[in-house]
Amino acid sequence: MIFEMFLIFLFLIVVCFLIFDGDIMAPSFIFCSMYAFSIGCALVNYQVWGLNIINKEFFKIYVWGAIVFVVIGVICKLIFSPRFADFSKENLKKIQVYKPLTYFFIFIDLITLFLWIVNVYKIAGGISSFSDMMEKFRLETSYSLDVSMPGYLSQLSKIVTATGFIYMFIYINNLLIEKRYFNINLIIPSIYLVFSFFNSNRLNFLELVATFVVYYYFLKNVEVNMGKRSLSLILKLIAAFLLVLVLFYGIRILVGRTDSKDTGLVEYITLYAGGPVKLFNMFLEQPIHSDFWGKETFPAINRLFNEFNLFNVPQYIAHKEFRSYDGIDLGNVYSAYRGWYADFYFKGTMLLQGIFAVFFNSYYYVLRGSNYYSKHMFAVIMYGYLASCIFMHPIDDVFFTDDVSVGFLIYILVFIVVYIISLKKVKIKL
Secondary structure (H helix, E strand, O other): OOEEEHHHHHHHHHHHHOOOOOOOOOOHHHHHHHHHHHHHHHHOOOOHHHOOOOOOOHHHHHHHHHHHHHHHHHHHHHHHHOOOOOOOOOOEEEEOOOOOOOOOHHHHHHHHHHHHHHHHHHHOOOOOOOOHHHHHHHHHHHHHOOOOOOHHHHHHHHHHHHHHHHHHHHHHHHHHHHHHOOHHHHHHHHHHHHHHHHHHHHHHHHHHHHHHHHHHHHHHHOOOOOOOOOOOHHHHHHHHHHHHHHHHHHHHOOOOOOOOOOOOOHHHHHHHHHHHHHHHHHHOOOOOOOOOOOOOOEEEEEEEHHHOOOOOEEEOOOOOOOOOOOOOOOEOOOOOOHHHHHHHHHHHHHHHHHHHHHHHHHHHHHHHHHHHHHOOHHHHHHHHHHHHHHOOOOOOOOOHHHHHHHHHHHHHHHHHHHHHHHHHHOEEEE
């Protein structure tokens, strides 16, 4: 049944390519492509993971989830963007941010990075090696309610994130014009990348790459009509994707994944990308349903309820259980569907998938139907920041767990402030 499901997703990729006019950045195309890759990685381990037996509920959720996403994508395109905006009379313009402001952001980001490293060192209890320090930090902060970064530092980290993504947008914009690969605008995204390593978070690296691709696509579309099918672009993205996989494998020790130091490239990538397929199937064989509302889907909202003593929500650690199969450790990443099903069963899972699909398809097609470069630049920046949720869907839910929260509202505010003082009063060099 796993082979049939893989063929269904390959078929959906072709369907999406055709009905969305070769738009490889269409949310539905990305969604189906990422799931096809995840299932393909699982198939590499078909024998050792025992994938000959697939739960019928698993098959139903994966296939119907994709169909819901694609159908909503078609409807949103017809409603919001039957025709894409024409940029034939518009050109990319170099973005020149006031240099002292850039230096100021670099200073703030470096100070935040330094303070973060100091606290990582304290939480880890010293250092024997960098990888061991990051492993101890990850375990202490991920699986304890009593250990966390100071509140002021968590807020400063939002500035590092906002400046990192906004300056990445500026860097790509200017790169397409000047073809200069190294300039001052690259420093701030680089600081964010280093910061992610010291946060022991591999997902940040993948999210940054996904956002880079989205920004590049939207900006390149202003220069060249990307609505037309571009084989060269597809080949470039495939090559970049393979490079990202190699880099992702290379940084595993840096972010504290010392248990995988003897794991080969193919084994590691197929375990990380394909593991959720086996894990979610195992979960559905013996599902663990939540004992209160939104336990796995809305941890940020539940933390807020707990702080204000509402609805008797207890403190809890949101991490899911680890599982193994026949002595093989598979981890605890189950795809976005796991938390939704644990909290709200099949109907609730499809409802949340529908909400997810409506949000991202509507957002995307409203942008594509508008003159977004001159009128909605901030909206493009925020879409790129959020769109990584589509890429990460086969691995884990980021949208409802992280972005549906008060903390994300603060993120938006920080993004707005940084955008206004760096881009809104920008000097345009023709």
